[in-house]
Amino acid sequence: MTKHAPTAASTASSTGWSRRNFLKSTVASSMTVSLLERARADNPAPEKPTDGTEPHTTLRINGRDYRLTLDTRTTLLDALREHTGLTGTKKGCDHGQCGACTVLIDNRRVLSCLTFAAMAEGQEITTIEGLTKSDGTLHPMQQTFIDHDAFQCGYCTPGQIMSAIACVHEGHAETDAQIREFMSGNLCRCAAYPNIVEAIKYAKPLMERA
Amino acid sequence: MRPFAYSRADSVQTAIRAPTVADAQIESASVHASHQYVAGGTTLIDLMKLDVMRPRSVTDINALEHTPSGEISFGPRGLHLGALVRMSDAADHADIRENYPVIAQSLELAASAQIRNMASLGGNVLQRTRCTYFRDTSYKACNKREPGSGCAALEGINRSHAVLGTSERCVASYPGDFAQALIALDAEVELAGPGGSRRIHFEELHRPPGEMPHIETILEPGELILAFIVPSASWIKRSLYLKVRDRQSYEFALASAAVALDIDAGSVREARIALGGVAALPWRAHEAEQKLKGRRPDDEAFDEAASIAFAGAKPREHNAFKIQLGKLTLVRALRQAATMEL
Numbered sequence: 001m002t003k004h005a006p007t008a009a010s011t012a013s014s015t016g017w018s019r020r021n022f023l024k025s026t027v028a029s030s031m032t033v034s035l036l037e038r039a040r041a042d043n044p045a046p047e048k049p050t051d052g053t054e055p056h057t058t059l060r061i062n063g064r065d066y067r068l069t070l071d072t073r074t075t076l077l078d079a080l081r082e083h084t085g086l087t088g089t090k091k092g093c094d095h096g097q098c099g100a101c102t103v104l105i106d107n108r109r110v111l112s113c114l115t116f117a118a119m120a121e122g123q124e125i126t127t128i129e130g131l132t133k134s135d136g137t138l139h140p141m142q143q144t145f146i147d148h149d150a151f152q153c154g155y156c157t158p159g160q161i162m163s164a165i166a167c168v169h170e171g172h173a174e175t176d177a178q179i180r181e182f183m184s185g186n187l188c189r190c191a192a193y194p195n196i197v198e199a200i201k202y203a204k205p206l207m208e209r210a
Numbered sequence: 211m212r213p214f215a216y217s218r219a220d221s222v223q224t225a226i227r228a229p230t231v232a233d234a235q236i237e238s239a240s241v242h243a244s245h246q247y248v249a250g251g252t253t254l255i256d257l258m259k260l261d262v263m264r265p266r267s268v269t270d271i272n273a274l275e276h277t278p279s280g281e282i283s284f285g286p287r288g289l290h291l292g293a294l295v296r297m298s299d300a301a302d303h304a305d306i307r308e309n310y311p312v313i314a315q316s317l318e319l320a321a322s323a324q325i326r327n328m329a330s331l332g333g334n335v336l337q338r339t340r341c342t343y344f345r346d347t348s349y350k351a352c353n354k355r356e357p358g359s360g361c362a363a364l365e366g367i368n369r370s371h372a373v374l375g376t377s378e379r380c381v382a383s384y385p386g387d388f389a390q391a392l393i394a395l396d397a398e399v400e401l402a403g404p405g406g407s408r409r410i411h412f413e414e415l416h417r418p419p420g421e422m423p424h425i426e427t428i429l430e431p432g433e434l435i436l437a438f439i440v441p442s443a444s445w446i447k448r449s450l451y452l453k454v455r456d457r458q459s460y461e462f463a464l465a466s467a468a469v470a471l472d473i474d475a476g477s478v479r480e481a482r483i484a485l486g487g488v489a490a491l492p493w494r495a496h497e498a499e500q501k502l503k504g505r506r507p508d509d510e511a512f513d514e515a516a517s518i519a520f521a522g523a524k525p526r527e528h529n530a531f532k533i534q535l536g537k538l539t540l541v542r543a544l545r546q547a548a549t550m551e552l
Contacts, residue, residue, distance in 0.1 A: 071213075072213070072214060072215065072216040072268075073211045073213065073214070075255070094259065095256050095259065095260075096252055096255075096256055096324075096325060099322065099324060102324055108327045109323060109324050109327060110324055110327055110328050111252070111324045111325065111328065114250075114251050114252050114255045114256060114325075114328065115251060115255070115328070116216065116248070116251065116255065116268075116270075118216050118270070119248070119251065119270055119272065163323065163324065166323070167323065170302075170323070172323070180459070181459050182323050183323075184322055184323075184458075184459035184460040185321070185322020185323050185324045185325065185460055186322075
């Protein structure tokens, strides 16, 4: 919380660097080796044919194919964040309790933290990055989240938006009570719930018109 | 998470013939089974991350969606619910909502929309307890996780634990909802395994903890649930699931009741009762059902049935409230079922 922190970020962005890219590159280079070493130390290889790696996994994400070399243990969430650079999908609890990692697979909302990446092969994965049109127009649900102030810190927001889109498509956004029930898998620690309900109510007719 | 070999099976035969299945040395019903099937993954992957489950091989059976195990159908034997049907698809099915309300409600009141989209019906009935001492490996004493290590819940924080069907080795409660609907409706389970196919009553599937709480079902190594069959019956239409919990949504039951009634000319011809949140395994209350037979469906009869249902309850320090809560939940469920307009 020092006054100095924001300066670095704003300087970086003015010179073509973004804070996110800076963090990504430094964190990746410093962490990869130590994480791999720790994983090896904790998990001596069993005698069965489980060297932990699958030759290739091809994931179709937001209409694009990503050919990845992944350990079988890699969840879809980690594949997205660590292997494709799509960090919009967030890791909250990593145990299927908070909904921050919600993505669409074949247009159904699922938890990417409780899905092995290999299980999603051959299916259409949609993340928050796949919602905006090529001309930059936001998805109606993104726009109404902004218009109705449906977040504070924003960490749960990508999951909320993916879940909300599916909620409307499922036909489970007919009443406030129904929205609350069918959005209960997405926790918001800032408690923006009333505004999230409003955003979904306003997005619904826009989505149906589109 | 520990390393494991991942494979996919696109038919029942390839799933149960996978060599790793045959090699499994420990009963598949135990958390220590060396091989696991994965469908939704909502229990398995969670428990693998917690290092509670440590399979060396995992077979992905999601492609069985394209076999009869992925179908919901109605035939002469009753309702067929394929084991690979997702909770949300069964809960949203118009005929199930209309004619099997207790099934639709037990599914819709469970978990979250995302988890219901993922979790298969077969996996749902095999979900593991939420007992903290089981899920957190920093507690050494858990007979379910480490046979013979003791039970930290006996004298620990056991508010959410079971009062029915427990043993001195384990007081963990069975967390599911759908299983209560299946056991109440006399469902059957179709199984296939390396030793062949068989059909059992759903009530036989789960084992009480007894001396071996780490073995939770009668499934043989490599055996796979293919489908549930719910036989047609006159009481199913007048059925419901009532769930009482700490939060209004996305929470496990403290107490729940699956009930079905056949009421004719002002008296109960048949009753079906199952209890959730209060028992160590899916729990059918046969004696309570008998108590209602031939009676007028009123509060006096319902109170008596509830008393009988909990007659054998054994509370621990923090969960005695579940006996009264469970009784009131059952009475309210029966009252609501009796007054349903058909």
